[in-house]
Amino acid sequence: MASCPHADVWRLAPAHSRAALRRHVHAGIPAHARAQLWRVWTGAEEGRAATARLYAHLVARGEGALRDVDAALLRADLPRTPVPEGVPAGALCRLLRAFVARRDLDLGGYTQGMNFLGAFLLHALRDEVSAFAALLRVSETVALFSHDLAPLSAELRALRALVGARLPELSAKLADVGLPLEAFAARWFLCCGLGALRADAAASLWDALLYEEWVAPGGGLAVLHAASIALLARRAPRALDPFAGAFDVAELLSTAGDDFDARAVLDALYAPADATAASAHEARAAGGAARGAHAPPLAFPAACGCGCAHASPGALCAPICPEALALLRASAPPLVHHHLCLLYTSPSPRDGL
DSSP states (O other), X not given: OOXXXXXXXXXXXXXXXXXXXXHHXXXXXXXXXXXXXXXXXXXXXXXXXXXXXXXXXXXXXXGGGSOHHHHHHHHHHGGGSOOOXXXXXXXXXXHHHHHHHHSXXXXXXXXXXXXXXXXXXXHHHOSHHHHHXXXXXXXXXXXXXXXXXXXXXXXXXXXXXXXXXXXXXXXXXXXXXXOOTHHHHHHHHHTTTBTTBOHHHHHHHXXXXXXXXXXXXXXXXXHHHHHHHHHHHHHHHHHTOTTOOHHHHHHHHSSOOTTSOHHHHHHHHHSOSOTTOSOHHHHHHTTSOOOSOOOOTTOOOSOOSSXXXXXXXXXXXXXXXXXXXXXXXXXXXXXXXXXXXXXXXXXXXXXXX
C-alpha cells in the first residue's frame, strides 16, 4: 500500500487542491490513519472545544431533552443495535440522545438507521465528541434522515434512472418480478452502505464518501450512487436467472457478498475497467457532443461534458457528478446531456448504455 500523507497535509490543503489527493484514497487509507483523516474530512476538529461543551450539555440533559416518541424509539432500538468491540458501555446511548436533541425537530427527531451510523462512527473515531461532530456533519450532507423521507425518495429516483441506463436487463427483471428498487436500496442510502458490505469494504466506502464530500458538496451521495451501481452490476448475472423470483432477487441484491471487498469498492469508484465504454454515437445520443479523450484511472476528466461546475479548467469530477445527480433527483429523463458525466466518470457494466 502506498504511503498515506500525514493528516496535516490533508488538513492544510486549500479547497481548490483537495482533489489532487484522490489517488491516496484509491490506494487505500491505512486503518491507523483513518480516525485522524475522518476528523479532518468531517470537520470534527474544527471548534472542538465548543463542540465538547455542547455535547456535555446535551448529555447532562439526558432523556429529558427528547420528545417522548424519540425517547421511546431509542429505548427500543438500543438493545438490538450491535455495538462494535471497544466502544464503551453507554456511549451509543449518550451519543444518540445528544444527536437527536441537537437536530431540528422539523427534521423528525430520531429515525431508525441513526443507531447504526452512531455505533460505526464511535468505533471508527474512538471518542464521543468526534463521533457527535461527524454524525451531525454526515446527517446534514449525506445521510437522508427526515420525517417525510423526501430526500431518500429523491435519491432512489436518481438511482432508478441510473439502473435503467446502466443495467437495463436488471431493471427489466425487477419490473418482471414486481420488485421495487426501494425494497433493498433504501437501506443502503439510509445507512450509507452499512449492513450491505463486509466491514473492510464499508470502511473503504466511507473513506471515499467522506473524502469526496470534503472535496465538493454532493460528492458523498455521488459515491453512494456509484457504489450502488457497482454492487448491482456484480450481482446482476445471478439475479437475471430466469427461475429467480422476487424473493430470490431481493435476497441476492440486498448485500454485496464476500467478493466485494475493500479493494473492489475502491477500484469500482476510482479505476473504471473500461473508461472508454461509451462510444461517440452513444454520447451524442445522450444529448451532447462527445469528448474525444478519456481520463486514465486515478484521474477523472478535466471537464465532465455537461457544462456543470466541474467543467472548469483543471477541475476533477467525483465518481458521479453531483450536478448530474441533481437533475436525476428531479426525475429528469435518463438519456439527457448530464449522462455524459456518468459515462465519463464511472464504469459501465455493459458496452455503452
